[in-house]
Amino acid sequence: MTATREPLSRERVLNAALALADAGGTDALTMRRLGQELGVEAMSLYRHVANKDAVLAGIVDQVISEITLPPPSDGWKAAMRSRGVAAHQALIRHPWAPALLMSRTNTGPAMLRYIDYTLGVLREAGFSWRLTDYAWNTMDSYIYGFTLRKLNFPIAQPDYADVASAHVHLLAGGGFPYMAEMTRHVMAGNHPGDPDLTFGLDLILDGLERLRG
Amino acid sequence: MTATREPLSRERVLNAALALADAGGTDALTMRRLGQELGVEAMSLYRHVANKDAVLAGIVDQVISEITLPPPSDGWKAAMRSRGVAAHQALIRHPWAPALLMSRTNTGPAMLRYIDYTLGVLREAGFSWRLTDYAWNTMDSYIYGFTLRKLNFPIAQPDYADVASAHVHLLAGGGFPYMAEMTRHVMAGNHPGDPDLTFGLDLILDGLERLRG
DNA sequence: GCTGTAAGCTTACGACGTAAGCAAGAGTGC
DNA sequence: GCACTCTTGCTTACGTCGTAAGCTTACAGC
Numbered sequence: 001m002t003a004t005r006e007p008l009s010r011e012r013v014l015n016a017a018l019a020l021a022d023a024g025g026t027d028a029l030t031m032r033r034l035g036q037e038l039g040v041e042a043m044s045l046y047r048h049v050a051n052k053d054a055v056l057a058g059i060v061d062q063v064i065s066e067i068t069l070p071p072p073s074d075g076w077k078a079a080m081r082s083r084g085v086a087a088h089q090a091l092i093r094h095p096w097a098p099a100l101l102m103s104r105t106n107t108g109p110a111m112l113r114y115i116d117y118t119l120g121v122l123r124e125a126g127f128s129w130r131l132t133d134y135a136w137n138t139m140d141s142y143i144y145g146f147t148l149r150k151l152n153f154p155i156a157q158p159d160y161a162d163v164a165s166a167h168v169h170l171l172a173g174g175g176f177p178y179m180a181e182m183t184r185h186v187m188a189g190n191h192p193g194d195p196d197l198t199f200g201l202d203l204i205l206d207g208l209e210r211l212r213g
Numbered sequence: 214m215t216a217t218r219e220p221l222s223r224e225r226v227l228n229a230a231l232a233l234a235d236a237g238g239t240d241a242l243t244m245r246r247l248g249q250e251l252g253v254e255a256m257s258l259y260r261h262v263a264n265k266d267a268v269l270a271g272i273v274d275q276v277i278s279e280i281t282l283p284p285p286s287d288g289w290k291a292a293m294r295s296r297g298v299a300a301h302q303a304l305i306r307h308p309w310a311p312a313l314l315m316s317r318t319n320t321g322p323a324m325l326r327y328i329d330y331t332l333g334v335l336r337e338a339g340f341s342w343r344l345t346d347y348a349w350n351t352m353d354s355y356i357y358g359f360t361l362r363k364l365n366f367p368i369a370q371p372d373y374a375d376v377a378s379a380h381v382h383l384l385a386g387g388g389f390p391y392m393a394e395m396t397r398h399v400m401a402g403n404h405p406g407d408p409d410l411t412f413g414l415d416l417i418l419d420g421l422e423r424l425r426g
Numbered sequence: 427g428c429t430g431t432a433a434g435c436t437t438a439c440g441a442c443g444t445a446a447g448c449a450a451g452a453g454t455g456c
Numbered sequence: 457g458c459a460c461t462c463t464t465g466c467t468t469a470c471g472t473c474g475t476a477a478g479c480t481t482a483c484a485g486c
Contacts, residue, residue, distance in 0.1 A: 007433075031474065044434045044474075052474065065327035102361045103312045112389050119391035129398050137362070138355070138413030145358020147316045149350070176325050185342050200351030200417065203424075207416035220464075244443065259464045265443065374453075 007041060010048045014058040018094075021059060026096045029055070056100055061108025063097045066090040069117050076125035077205050083118065084143050084201050091147045098148040100131055135208050142204060146197055153195070221253060227271040231307075234272060235402065237310055239309045242268070262401045274321025277309045279303040282330050287337035297356050297414050300344055304360045312362040340425055348421050355417060360411055366408070 008014070016037045021029045031052055041182040049055055069092045070082045092096050115136075122132040186193040219225070229250045234242045244265055248255040262268055281304045283295045304311050328349075335345040399406040 030472080032472085040433095041435055046475075047433060099312070099316045102315070102358070103365060105365050105455080112392065116389040116392045123391055129395065130404050133395065133404065134409070134412045137408045137414060139361070141359035141362050141413060142351070142355045143358075144362065145315070145356075147338055148345070148355035149354050149357065152316060152318050176329040178336055179325065179329045182332055182342065182346065191343050191346065195350045196347070200346045200354060201350060203420035204413065204416055208418050211416075243441085245441085254466055256467080259444075260464060 003094055008038060008044065008048055010058075012038065014055065014062060015047055017055050018062055021096045022094060032054075038120070039168045045186075053070050056105070057106065057108060060097060060100050060104070060106060061110045063090055063094045063101075064108065065110035066093070066105070067110075067114060067117065069114070072121045072124060077209060078129075079121050080118075080139060081198070081201060081205060083121075084139060085197065087143055087149050088197050091144075092151070095151050098144060100153060102144055102148060125212070131208075131211060138204055138208075139201070141152050142200055143197070146200060150195055209213075221251065221257065221261050226258055227268065227275060231272045231275055234309045235307060239313065244268075256260065257282070263333055266394035270319065273310060273313050273319060274323045275326055276307045276314075277319070277321065280323075280327060281386050282327070285330075285334045285337060289334050289340075290422060292334050293331075293352060294411070294414060294418060297352060298332075298410065300356055301360050301410050304357075305364070308364050309355060311364060313359075315357055315361060322359070338425070340421075344421075346422060351417055351421075352414070355413055356410070359413060361406070363408055367421050387394070423424060 006125055012032065017029055017034055020037060031045055032042040034055070035045055038045075045055075049058075061175060067083070067087045069086070070079045074082070091101070118136050118140075119132055122135055123129075127135060185191045226247065230242055230247055233247060233250060244258055245255040247268070248258055251258075258268075262271070266367050280296070282299070283292045287295070310350070331349050331352075332345055334354045335348055336342075340348060398404045
């Protein structure tokens with residue numbers, strides 16, 4: 001009289017893995033817990049997935065697939081700008097993702113699509129192959145770097161007050177006058193502690209525009 | 214008649230940890246192996262170090278301390294440029310470091326010194342606090358992001374031929390025309406596969422110069 | 427019914443970080 | 457010389473991890 005449960009599948013495994021990572025970060029994603037979440041023993045997962053690394057690759061690609069790619073007809077600059085913002089937003093929605101994304105070689109279908117789109121927009125806008133490669137690399141280095149940094153910046157975290165007070169004694173020592181003053185400015189509200197992606201992105205895009213001629 | 218061995222110390226532990234990470238990456242750095250390297254049991258390390266996380270924080274700060282900071286008298290732009298290059302080089306010397314650097318909140322003495330230096334150069338060059346913060350954030354997001362990306366880019370690895378041939382079938386499918394063509398250009402030697410830090414860095418610095426007015 | 431194949435289960439191994447308590451030696455005060 | 461404390465390193469053990477090897481069960485096609 002037991003209802004025959006839905007059989008496992010690579011897709012079901014990856015969905016559960018994504019949910020687990022979203023809920024508790026990479027640490028919460030273990031094969032045992034993943035099995036538990038699916039009502040199955042850990043070893044059963046290996047019928048549908050080569051190993052844990054494949055799971056990680058799968059969920060990273062899933063996140064990349066969430067990046068909405070604007071139509072190239074918007075013009076290369078606008079397209080690259082909103083592509084960058086969309087990537088940043090998708091990654092922020094899954095805070096565990098950037099570290100994974102940047103510390104592995106990713107060749108999932110969504111990633112390849114995403115790269116090909118980017119190269120295509122730049123090429124069609126008249127950038128040389130060399131400049132296209134450099135431009136792509138520069139933008140993505142910045143976007144991913146910025147996102148990862150932001151996620152680990154104490155200021156962006158709810159326990160900012162704790163962190164700040166824990167470090168105040170370091171700054172008070174007098175060895176780091178500029179940091180101390182900067183902290184004072186941020187705490188006084190003169191200046192947003194939360195960094196802004198578009199500042200640097202626009203800097204890069206304007207520079208690329210000038211190089212394109 | 215056994216020679217009394219050199220007693221452990223936080224410094225000796227960190228030095229050995231750094232050597233271990235340099236030799237085999239983060240995975241090779243375990244408390245047991247670290248003890249073994251020092252001729253000591255793993256648990257003995259805990260007398261000199263709070264836990265493994267403290268070890269990681271220690272060696273990351275060690276790497277940061279290797280970044281040579283140019284004299285601010287060179288002018289802010291030249292100083293920021295060679296600071297960036299120096300940071301990149303130091304991180305490349307310790308390929309395991311960028312991932313660690315970017316996935317934790319770092320408040321070691323070398324890191325604080327490094328940040329304070331950067332803020333100081335920008336402030337003394339006349340940047341507002343707001344612009345100083347944005348500039349610092351943009352530069353470092355790019356530098357770290359670029360370095361981490363480069364380390365995980367298959368092209369930078371000795372097994373590039375393998376990696377390329379393993380992915381050729383994906384490109385050959387026709388779904389990714391621009392990537393395919395780019396790969397062809399790189400393989401034909403028309404274009405360096407190895408990315409260049411200074412391209413993006415100069416883009417950013419030129420943009421900052423314009424903003425400073 | 428028989429048999430082949432797939433899906434999930436069981437057990438087990440060798441890592442890992444580290445908590446708790448023990449042992450042995452080095453100073454120190456008398 | 458002797459007890460005392462403090463420091464340093466060692467022993468043992470626990471719970472967790474990824475996953476190799478082999479087993480069981482259920483169903484499909486004949």
